[in-house]
Amino acid sequence: MTILKVTGLTKRFGTTDVLRGIDLEVARGERIAILGASGSGKSTLLRCLNFMERPGGGTIALDGQVLGREGKSGERTYRENELIQVRQRVGMVFQQFNLFPHMTAIGNVMEGLRTVRGMPKPEAEARARKELARVGLAEKAETYPAHLSGGQKQRVAIARALAMDPEMLLFDEPTSALDPELVGEVLAVILALAEEGRTMMLVTHELGFAYHVATRIIFLADGAIHEQGSPDEVLKNPKKERTRAFLASHKQFSF
Amino acid sequence: MAYQWDFAPVLANAPFLAEGLANTLKITGTALVCGVVLGLALALLRLSPRCFLSWPAGFVIEVFRTTPPLVQLFWFFFALPILVGIEMTPFVAGAVTFSIQSASFFAEVFRAGIQSIERGQWDGARAIGMRHDQALRRIILPQAVKRMIPAFMERAIELMKTTTLIATISYADLLFAANEISQKTFRPLETYTVVALIYFVVIFLASQVARLVELRLARSGESTVH
Numbered sequence: 001m002t003i004l005k006v007t008g009l010t011k012r013f014g015t016t017d018v019l020r021g022i023d024l025e026v027a028r029g030e031r032i033a034i035l036g037a038s039g040s041g042k043s044t045l046l047r048c049l050n051f052m053e054r055p056g057g058g059t060i061a062l063d064g065q066v067l068g069r070e071g072k073s074g075e076r077t078y079r080e081n082e083l084i085q086v087r088q089r090v091g092m093v094f095q096q097f098n099l100f101p102h103m104t105a106i107g108n109v110m111e112g113l114r115t116v117r118g119m120p121k122p123e124a125e126a127r128a129r130k131e132l133a134r135v136g137l138a139e140k141a142e143t144y145p146a147h148l149s150g151g152q153k154q155r156v157a158i159a160r161a162l163a164m165d166p167e168m169l170l171f172d173e174p175t176s177a178l179d180p181e182l183v184g185e186v187l188a189v190i191l192a193l194a195e196e197g198r199t200m201m202l203v204t205h206e207l208g209f210a211y212h213v214a215t216r217i218i219f220l221a222d223g224a225i226h227e228q229g230s231p232d233e234v235l236k237n238p239k240k241e242r243t244r245a246f247l248a249s250h251k252q253f254s255f
Numbered sequence: 256m257a258y259q260w261d262f263a264p265v266l267a268n269a270p271f272l273a274e275g276l277a278n279t280l281k282i283t284g285t286a287l288v289c290g291v292v293l294g295l296a297l298a299l300l301r302l303s304p305r306c307f308l309s310w311p312a313g314f315v316i317e318v319f320r321t322t323p324p325l326v327q328l329f330w331f332f333f334a335l336p337i338l339v340g341i342e343m344t345p346f347v348a349g350a351v352t353f354s355i356q357s358a359s360f361f362a363e364v365f366r367a368g369i370q371s372i373e374r375g376q377w378d379g380a381r382a383i384g385m386r387h388d389q390a391l392r393r394i395i396l397p398q399a400v401k402r403m404i405p406a407f408m409e410r411a412i413e414l415m416k417t418t419t420l421i422a423t424i425s426y427a428d429l430l431f432a433a434n435e436i437s438q439k440t441f442r443p444l445e446t447y448t449v450v451a452l453i454y455f456v457v458i459f460l461a462s463q464v465a466r467l468v469e470l471r472l473a474r475s476g477e478s479t480v481h
Contacts, residue, residue, distance in 0.1 A: 052378055080386065088384035098379030102397050112383030115393050157379075164383055 003028045003168055003199055004049065004090075008058035011044055011223075018044045020223040021058065026168070031194050032201045033210035033231075036220035037246060042203040045220065046170050049201070050090040051083045062086060088116065091166030095173040097153045099145040105156045106132060106141040112164050131159035135189050151182030155189055162193075169193065171202040187213075207250055211235050219243045264440035265449050268432075275432030276453060282346065282428060283415045286353035290414065293354060294361025299391075301366060312362070319359035325420050328352045332424050345426035349418065357414045364406045368399035401472050408465040412458050429453060 004026040011019040018041045026032060036042045047053040049060065059066050059076065067086060068076040099108050109128035113119040119127070132138050135155035145153055154174055161169060171190065175183040187209050194200065194213045204210055210217060210231065217234040219227045219242075227240045238244045265272075300312035319327065332348035335341070343351070372395050380390035422431035429450060437446040 050382065052381060084384045084386060087382055092378075092382040094375065094378060094382070096375050098375040098382075100376065100379060100394055100398075102401075111393065112385070115389050116384040160379075160383065 001028050002026065003063060005061040006049070006058065007061075009045070009048060009055055009060065010057040011041075011048055011053060012056050018223050019048070019056070022225060024218075024225070026199065026201070028199055029197050030199055031213055031215045032218055033214035033216075034201060034203045034218045034220055035207070035210065035246070040220040041223040042220050043172050046092075046172050046201060046203050050087050050092050050170060051078065052092065054078065062089065088164050089166055090168045090170060091161035091164055092170045092172065093154070093157050093161050093174050095176050097145075097150075097157045097177070099153055099157055099160070101145050104142050104144055105137060105148065108145070108156055109159045109163050112160065116164070128159070128163055131163045132156070134162065135159045136185075149182060150178045151185045154178065154186045158189055168199040168201070171200065171204070173203050173205070175204070175206060205250070207235065207247070219246065258444070260445060261442065262445050262449065264442050265436060265445045268436045268440070271432050271436060272429065272449070272453070275427060275429035276457075278427050279415070279418060279429040282349050282353065282418045282421055282426070285350045286357055286414055286418065287411055289350065289354035290357030290361050293358035295365050297358055297362035298365035298369065301362065302369060315355070316359040316362050319356050320363075324352065324356050324417050325423065327356055328420050328424065345421060345424045348424060349421040349426055353414060353418055356417070357410060360410045360413070361407070364403050364410060365399070367406070368403035369395055371402055372398050404465060404469045404472070408462055412462065415458060416454070
């Protein structure tokens, strides 16, 4: 069953076409890893899916419902209320965590429940504790982000996204800002979510992790889907030359 | 030449000075509260992507930042009544002038503070479904205000000193009281020394309190971002 359907998605920044017509259908329970060189449009694609960036052209449908409406000039317009609903259903985790530094870990996780959902404090707090426990940070509830390690911050950020009960999760290079020894704890949390059968899309440079966790790999080049398929197909037997070159450069120093 | 200091005649007028100080605090407090509220409104309007909101706000800010406060005060007190036929008491004219004047500076403090918060904070807020105003109120402003305190304090001190201009339209503030006492006692040196001292003590104490608040805020949780 399709949860997300993207048709002809384009995006340009200034005179640069970052996305040149992406067609993509995501089924419930799918886990898609998006690979590609820097500047290939990976992050922009992800950010368009929950409207952190406004798509330039094309349509995005969530649960069969095409979002926005056709404006006079042919451009789609989106109402803020509609986008707010979408963002609650499609959670996002960022490379730089983007935790709120003036709130404790549990404050960060509760914030959406309290402010957006209007949930009473005791209820929101209980829920937030549950989410922190899930990412293994129950004992850090009262700690401010400044006193957490990068890996712990990213786990709080994941808990913050989970608290909103998203139907789908977007991870934008969730381990790229971490020291190597902290990558594992974040990947373990993402893997646990994968095993629950959650729908997720993940932009990453961790090829090994992508191979293990993803049900589909998409290789992006020049703002378009260059090659896609199962992890075995794309990572072990890539058909296209550019995919092969990309994988070779990433495995250059493996042993 | 040995000047014979004699503070007695000035100190005999202490109740008059106290009343002047009370009035100075009244006009400063009024203008501070109105100025901060109006300044925040002007800043938010100026940051709006809609030019029919941002341009008028920018116009008001620039006009009041680039004209002398004394000219503004005279304009509101002497000129505006001719235009619209409303007489203003010196207090009201002063309150209006200093509120808008300080608001135009506070607006720039707010704007700089809001713009100093990194984009990721907006992203984090929007990603959990916050509206623009919720993100501003819950995430952006609480962080921006911390960074704004030093600049804010600077403007508040400037405001208190600017309010001395209101003596020129016969509002009985501290400076006005000083003028009166100086003429009555023929002791300008002692009078203005005492008045300068009073301003120093009030403003110095206020800035110490602000510094404490700043430290307290910096210690609560974090002082660095990320």
